[in-house]
Structures are given as C-alpha cells and as structure tokens.
Amino acid sequence: MDVLQLAISGLANGCVYGLIALGFVLIYKATEAVNFAQGDFMMLGAFITLGLTNAEFMGLPFWISVPIAIAIMGVFGYLLDMFVLRHMFGQSQIAVVMLTIALGFVLRFVAGTIWGHEPKSLESPIAGLDVRFGGLVLGLDEVSVIVVTVLLTVVLYVFFNRTKLGVAMQAASQNQLAAYYMGIPVKRVHSMIWALAGAVAAIAGVLFASKGSIDPSTGLLGIKAFAAAVIGGFGSLPGALLGGIIVGLIEPFASYYIAAGYSQIMPYLLLFLILVFRPHGILAQIHRKKV
C-alpha cells in the first residue's frame, strides 16, 4: 500500500509540474520564447484565487473565484504579450529568458506585497477530504488534481485538433511566415497562446494550492517544472506532461528509498543525464538548420 500511496501523491505533484511545463511548451512551440516566469504565473493564479476565496480577503464562493482567476490570468497573459513580449521580436532567445526571469522577481514582489510573505492556505472545498477505493484511502485533493489534469489534457487536445483557433495556433508554431501568408494573424495568435498559458497556469495554481500552503516563492517551483519540460522533450506537449509526472514520481521514491536529502537532487540529476545522452528530451523533435 505504501508504494501505491507514494505513487499517487507523486502523480499528483507530477500533474502540477506537468501543467506548468505545459505552459512553457505552449509558449515555446508557438513563439520560441521561453517563459521562465511560468511558475510565477502559477503562483499568481493561486494567490488570485486565494484572494477572491479566503474569508480574510474577499470571501467569494470557491466555484465563482476559480473561473474569475482563470480569466484574470488569461487576460494578464494576453496583455503581457501585447505590451511587452511583442516588442522583443527579433531579439535573441536569451534576452526573452532574462526578461521573464526578471518578470518573475517582480511578480513575486507584487504577490508578497498584496498577500504577505507567510505561507497561506486556500480555503478550498476539496482540501482535507478523503476518498476510499476499497481499502485504499486517498486525499480528495490528490485525486482531483489527477482527474482535472486528465480532463484538461483532453480539452487541450480537442482544442488544438478540432477548433479553428487551435489549428491556427499549430500552424503559426510550425511555420510563422507561411502562417502569416495564409492570413493567420500571427501576432494575435501569439497573444492568445500567452493567454492560454496564463489560464493553464491559473488552473495549476488552484490545484497546487488545494494540496498545501502557498507563498510568493512557490513560483520557484517553475524551475523544477522547467526541468520536467526538458526531460520530456521541450517542444512536445505530451512530453511536458510525461516529464512532469516522471519528476513528480521520482521525488517521493528517492526520499523513500535513498535518503530525504536526495529527493531534491534526483530531478536535476536526471535532467543532467537526459541532456548529456538525449539532449532533446525523451519525446524529441529535432530540426537541423539548413545552410
């Protein structure tokens, strides 16, 4: 039973990492920008939900504040692209990385100023409850994280393959110039992608906050999620989820079977090995520059 319990909690953590990683990959695939602030997006989404829900702030019902938070983060992502990142067109990738790292600093400060620096818990209806499957007792929070992640994956899959906007996004990410010639408003599509990444981050934030407390530095989790994205194969959406789940599973098992101090190291050690032996991740998509 122990192993199963570990696996479930690892899986739940992994899903959150996977969702953040998904945000990285969404943006990277479409715009080639790497959003290092994706973890801080998640933190911000969690805090906005918390600010709307918790009694000490606005005290709205949970099920109303969640969609509002998702919408706010979506708009935030859209505006961020429109006013900041669009002007980065043509600058090197690393400049965008620096920009988003700096943005993370600013977001952490803003969140800390509004909601304080101490850990806070989201008053969520799914926190602290149990579900029973036969003899197995599982936290409702963990189960819902997994279920929501699966549902979201299905929704995203349908979105990208069945809707006009989703297909336009795919086209724009595969060949910008061609998409532009075909009449796809590439710039607007980019902003939509950022909005989508913001919304996904908000969902990840709500799920994460339901499992435990959050504080502004929670955003640094993004680094681990980023490692997950690379492990899975940067540029592949299923890879991002896979990487997230691998990292999520490795951590509890490493601390259980090796020693507590090593659970921190394992994801990065794995990342290192992956980079050395399979530099483009498990589900790699390799291109070569033509000369």
Next chain:
Amino acid sequence: MRTVFKTSYDADINLFRHGQQAAWYVALLVLAVALPFLLGTFWLGEMTNVLIWAIAGMGLMVLVGQTGQASLGHAAFLAIGCYANVLLQDPVGLPFILSFPLAGLIAGVAGTLIAMPMSRLHGIYLGIGTLALAILTDDLIVIAEPITNGVVGLIPPTITIFGIDIDRYMTPDRFYWLVLVVAIAVILIYRNLLRTPLGRSFSAVRDSEVSARAMGVNVARTKAVSFGISTAITGLAGALMGHFAGVFNNETFNLIISIQLLLMIVIGGLGTIHGAFFGAFVVALLPQAIAISRDIVGALLGGGTVAIPGLESAIFGALLILFILFEPMGIYGRWFKIRTYFELFPFYRRDMFRRQKSYLKTERMR
C-alpha cells in the same frame, strides 16, 4: 570628433586607441589605487564588493558576451572557487598565494569538464543544464558536510602574503588593493583574449557555428575552452567573495546569485568589459541605494523605516525589463551613445544607432 591616423597594424592591436584614451585610463587607475585614502571603511568595503562582482561578471561575460553561451548556473563556480581556496588553506595548509590561483584552476578545470558533454547543447538547453548544475552544487555542499561543514559553513582564514596580513575587517585597505590587483589582471587577460585568434574564434562560435566550423574552428573545443576561462575567472571571484563575506555556506552561492550575475551583465551591457563593471556597480550598490532612499522617505514622512522584503530584487528585475526593452545594449550602450553625441556634436543623428528590425530570429533549427 577625433580621427586617428593609423601608421601601422600595431594601432589596431595595442590596448589603447590613442594617447588621450590611455591617459584617461591611467587617471582612472590612479583614482582606483588612491581610493582607500578617499573613502571611509564602509564605502571602501562597498567598492571592494563592486570589484569582486565585476570580476565575476567578467568571468561570465567571456562565456555569454563573447561566446554566446548562456549560463544560469555560474554561482556553482563561485562556490567551487570559494570552497577550494579555503579548503586548500585550512586542512591542506597551502598559503593564499598558492591556494588562490589553484582555486581558479580547479574551477576552470571543473568548468571545462562540465562543458564537454554539454557542448552539444544550445541556447535554452544549455541554460537549463547549467541551472541544474547550480542547484546540484547547492545540495552537494550540504551532502558533503564532513568537508564543507554543510549549512553551518566555513570561516576563511586571514590571508598572509609574504608576511603581510590581509584581512577584510582588520585591514580593509589591503584587502581592497588585493582585489584591485586581481581585477586589473583579469581585465588585461580579457583584453588579450579579445585581440587574439582565440577571442575571434569565440565570437565566430557566437555568431554562426556552421561557418565557424567551415573556417576550421573546432566548435566543441572552443566552447569548452571558453567555459574553462570563464569559470576560472569566476572561481577567482568566488575565492575573493568568501574572504569578503567572512563566513559562507551553501546559501552564499544559491541559484539567485547565478541569475543575478547573469542579469547584472545584461544590465551592464553584453560583450564589453565596461558592461561587467557598470553591472557590478548596480548589483553591489543597489541595496545601499534602496536603504538610503528609504531613510530619506522615512525622514520626509516622519514615520519609521520599514524593510520591504523582495524590494531589492523587484527593482533589479524592473530595471532589467526596462533595459531589455529600451536599451538592449545595457548601460554601456547608453554611455556609448552619449559619448558619441558629444564626440560628433552637433552632427549626431537620432537614428544613428537604430536597431534593425528583423523577423523572428529562429534558434530552433540549429
């Protein structure tokens, strides 16, 4: 405007373009040497800090600015240099004059070894690889507690060079001069790098790996050498940082320091020695600037002064965002424009330095 009439190839090879430029830098050097007589202990300490950051910045600049390889984990090499220097002095018993260059060498070798498997990685993959390295180093210091004393940390001994004691607190002026000597040595090495085939092969790798290869540049080896030089300089800075801090542990060289170092050279201006120094001034003096302005605001409002957590990095981050958006060449770029304005007065044109807008520069297909 000054026109330099060149009469030999030496004019392009020498360190200074003309006599007047040399005179300016000599004046700056005299000022730097005389600084301990002009400043109080506190500000001298701050200036020492600026110099140490500038050395670390130059180290990273070799890699990022010259070779175009981003490292998000250079704090790892600060740590390696720092621990190597102190451990070589204390349990091993070497004098500082040996442990210090050895610390640089060890950091350099470590960097080269790490670069070898990673030389295939590009842009963001290299960034995340080095990031992982910084996190691993942090954890390894804790795990290697018997040697590193874990989270408790180590206290560096007083430096003795030929019987002269140099200590950060007892003799801040001597410590400052020591740092200054190292900084000047690093500047000279950096300048030499820029004017030799080695430095040119670095920029060749930065601008086009394909054509660097066609020119006979061994790209993997060049990257490894660049990593080695960069991390050796960074290691030296780390050793000085340890002596400056007075006590250090794994937290002294955490991930934030890595990122701060990178942000610093971007703010200063990528690819130039000036940039490393400008950036170092911002990083090292920003906390003081915030403290002073807080005191002023507090005095004006008549209230007490409250420390705002995270304000420092937020201001730093905001500064960086503004620079990337409006002045991607950093403080050096702005300074260069202002200088050009006065040199060309009144013929300066606004769009003289206008950036060429290009379509998305793809880095996916390398």
Next chain:
Amino acid sequence: MSALLEIDNVTLRFGGVTAVNEVSFSVEEGEVFALVGPNGAGKSTLFNLISRFYDPVEGDIRFAGESILSRQPHEIASLGIARTFQNIELFEHASVLQNLLVGRHRHRRGNLVTELLFTPFVRREEKRHRDAVEKVIDFLDLQAYREKTIAGLPYGVRKVVEMGRALAIEPRLLLLDEPASGLSVEETQDVAFWIEDIKKEMGITVLMVEHDMHLVSSVSDRVLALADGKMLALGTAHEVQNHPKVIEAYIGVSDVNEKVVA
C-alpha cells in the same frame, strides 16, 4: 593536371528522399568547375557533404588523393578547402576585418597561454595575419568597409566579404555557393573577374554552384548539370546547355529543339 577533388559514387538520403544519388565527378587542379541544376537538385547538399556537415550513405570523397570521410568538419579548412554559403553566414556582430581574420584560424600558431599573455610572438603573428588579410582586402576592394560591422552592410558587400573570408583561409580549393545570386549585373561582372583572377593569379581551384548561366559560361572550364540528385550531363558550358536531358529537366519535355537560354 591531376584530380584535386574526387566525388566517387556518393549517395545521401534524408528519410525517404534521395538528395544525392550516385554522383561521381572529379575536379582537376587549377580549373573552375560549375554545378548547375534546378532548385533541389542536390548542389548545395554536395557542398555540405564536402564540408562534412553530412555523412554520405555510400561512396567516397577524396581531396588530393586522400579520403576526407574520416575528418571532422572543422578539419576540412586546414586541408585547404574553403567555402561560402548560399544564404551568407557571416559573423554578424564583428567587423569585416574581424571576419576575415577568423578565416586565418587555420594558420593559428599561438596557444591558450601565449595568447592570453599576449607575448611578442603573438603580436608578430597578429601582424602576419593582418598582412595576409590586407592582401585580400586589396584584391576585393573592401578597404572602405574594413572597420564596419557586418550587421549594417548591404547584401552585395556581404557576399564579397564572405568570399574574402574564404580567401583568407588561403585554400587550394574554393567552394562558392551561388556567388552571384542577388547581385546586380555590374556586381556579377566583378565576381566573374575575381573568379578569373582567383584561378589564374592565385592558382586556386574553384568549384561553384551558380544559376546565372552567363557567369557560368564565362568563367567555368567544365560544368556538371544535376537534377533530383542525379547527374545529367558533364562537359563545357555549351555542351551542357544543349544536352537534351538538361533541357528536359528545365523545361519538362524531352523533344524540344529550342535552346535553353537560362
């Protein structure tokens, strides 16, 4: 005359596409050899094979009698093979002078330590490289652009700089990938004169890919036409232009009596 470069039955496939299909030819020492053919014929791919960016599936490539297939890409320049690129691959953020000096990399004799200390030997070396580069600058009339950064230069100048950078290598064989594409008529004429001089005065063998048949027929000794990775015809420019297979490849029908005026 002896064969300087031998392409021996070379085949290269990308996935299911055969980019180069059993191609064999040899370039004689001292000649100008041109590769022509429609887009996607495998001309640039051949260059990339010689540069060792790709490994052929079959066949051998020999330079001065020795196979180069065991060489790393960066060793090709030191054998004496220089090249330019179809889409210009210069070092954007460096000056023209710096770009040409990178071309001297194969002649580097200093090492890490001497260079970082900038010993008198390194200074003498620098002057030697500079001398060699100045000769190229004089040859290609690049004096006005010496200190200029590549990023701000017009297209035509960049093309010339790239040729200069390849010449700075002091090669035995020069690969020119579309040296005249995008150039004006006058600029193309300059290129033709330069290629003549490169062959006659410098004694460098030239292998080039070019679409401009005027340029090809005015400078090249022999021409090889390719289509879909296969060899169509080999001979003088006149012979190749009138070869029925070549006409078919360009126009699409075999029994046309008109001459191709490309």
